[in-house]
Amino acid sequence: MLHILSRSPFTMDINALLRCVKAGDELLLIQDGVIAALAGSRPLELLLAAPIPLFALHEDLEARGLTAQISTKIDAVSYNHFVRLTVKHERQITW
Numbered sequence: 001m002l003h004i005l006s007r008s009p010f011t012m013d014i015n016a017l018l019r020c021v022k023a024g025d026e027l028l029l030i031q032d033g034v035i036a037a038l039a040g041s042r043p044l045e046l047l048l049a050a051p052i053p054l055f056a057l058h059e060d061l062e063a064r065g066l067t068a069q070i071s072t073k074i075d076a077v078s079y080n081h082f083v084r085l086t087v088k089h090e091r092q093i094t095w
Contacts, residue, residue, distance in 0.1 A: 002026055004095065007033055024052075030082075035066070037054070039069060039071040044073075055076075
């Protein structure tokens with residue numbers, strides 16, 4: 001399943017998201033969700049403990065001026081990669 005986090009991790013129940021993920025899932029951070037990719041942040045620590053790969057939409061990082069501040073453990077991806085993730089995962093949930 002593809003999990004898409006579009007809201008700030010400070011305005012949603014990130015623990016609920018983490019209870020729903022399992023091995024084989026992937027998480028894409030978009031819109032204000034890219035805030036969760038900030039190096040050293042508590043939301044990032046929680047997400048990195050999950051057994052899933054994490055991605056952040058590059059265009060949304062740039063739009064918020066966060067490109068240089070994200071963790072090196074997060075892969076910044078293009079819209080093309082976003083589309084590939086949606087094709088790969090038949091099931092998706094947006095948080």
